[in-house]
Amino acid sequence: MSGSKILASAHYVPRDIVTNNDLAKIIDTSDEWIQAHTGIKTRHISLQGENTSDLATRAAESVLSQTDIKPEDIDLIIVTTFTPDGLAPSTAALVQRNLHAENAWAYDIVTACSGFVFGLSTADKFIKSGQYKNALVISAEVNSKMMDFKDRTSTVFFGDGAGAVLMTADDAGIVKAEKMHTIGNADVVHSGRIAPLTSLSVDNYPKIDAFSQQGRNVFDEVTTIVPNHIRNFLSEHNLSTSDIDYFIPHQANLRLIEHIANDLGESMTKFSTNVVTNGNTSSAGIAIGLDELNKSVSLKGKRVLLTGFGAGFTYGSMLLQF
Incomplete structure (x- = not known):
């Protein structure tokens, strides 16, 4: 095969929505200031105990549900994150376990906010090698757990969420x-x-x-x-x-x-x-x-x-x- 294509895409965000006014109750800020400086009105925050691997798993399950590809058909799982569950095992390994993707190998990429581009590039190369056919690329972050909620200059920007694509071998190639x-x-x-x-x-x-x-x-x-x-x-x-x-x-x-x-x-x-x-x-x-x-x-x-x-x-x- 000469390339890869995106077979399906999905995303998942936590159910709890935090408004600017919610933040203004605990931080010296206001809805007017946040919107004027960032354009942000709301963000989804993980307040139900969901960690990065949980968000990543939800996005992965959603993307697989749109295809005929089963977890055991996945060859590679890449998770891009700089808010992992921990340093070891990798967040990708936890997603592999959650999905029961027993034939996949999995690892994390840490390039912060550029992660999804780096992850797609990496998966594309593995598929182009001819040794792998199906790859999950998942970008997932629980930024809220890394915030200092006394630091209004940083905290007001961030939310939690995950997005995923399923890439598969293709003659034409999307990249x-x-x-x-x-x-x-x-x-x-x-x-x-x-x-x-x-x-x-x-x-x-x-x-x-x-x-x-x-x-x-x-x-x-x-x-x-x-x-x-x-x-x-x-x-x-x-x-x-x-x-x-x-x-x-x-x-x-x-x-x-x-x-x-x-x-x-x-x-x-x-x-x-x-x-x-x-x-x-x-x-x-x-x-x-x-x-x-x-x-x-x-x-x-x-x-x-x-x-x-x-x-x-x-x-x-x-x-x-x-």
Whole structure:
């Protein structure tokens, strides 16, 4: 086989919806401030004990229910997340157990909010090798468990959710081009750092820190790098932004997406967004956006550009043609 295609897509979000006014009850903020600065109105928060593997499993079960593919037919499960259930076992291994996908091997990819693009790229290569036929790519995040709810500059952005696609071998292949980048920068955004020991003591116990970001630096970094990256990537393949039917960027916040669209000279009607009602769901945002677009319009023959950017600093684009 010369490529892969997306056989089905799905997403899942927790049932509890937290409004800006709900946050204003516990944080010094307001609905007006949050909407003005982020465009976000609500977000889904996991308040029923669902962890990342649970959200990922729900999305995977939904995507499989749309096909004739059974769990035992899955060869590979990739979960992209930077809010895993734990460091070991991998969240993907827990999903494999939950699905009873006994013939699959599974592992996590950690590239923060770029995860879904990196995950699709990885699964596509495994399928192209000819050794694997069916792969689940799931992006799942429970961002809420990593938040410091005293930090209003970060907490108001984030929500929880998961998106999934089932990829299978295909002669034509849906992935037409891709380009990924990493810039090692641990200062602008970080989460879950575990400090090394400084002495030997029975009181030593692993402690992790909450999510933290320098919001203005993130905005400046993204608006400087990402639009140029998109233009250069398309130009390398003799395309321009006008040749793209739909853009699905990382759902960082609506104002950032609007800035990118304006910089590219493209209408927001070409951008798939879910950040207004879901908040920033990290790597899951693009996966959710792809599923929503897939279910709302016919993508046959359409060019869709996925662009992720996130902590690390990681960023990249993938051009899909359905």
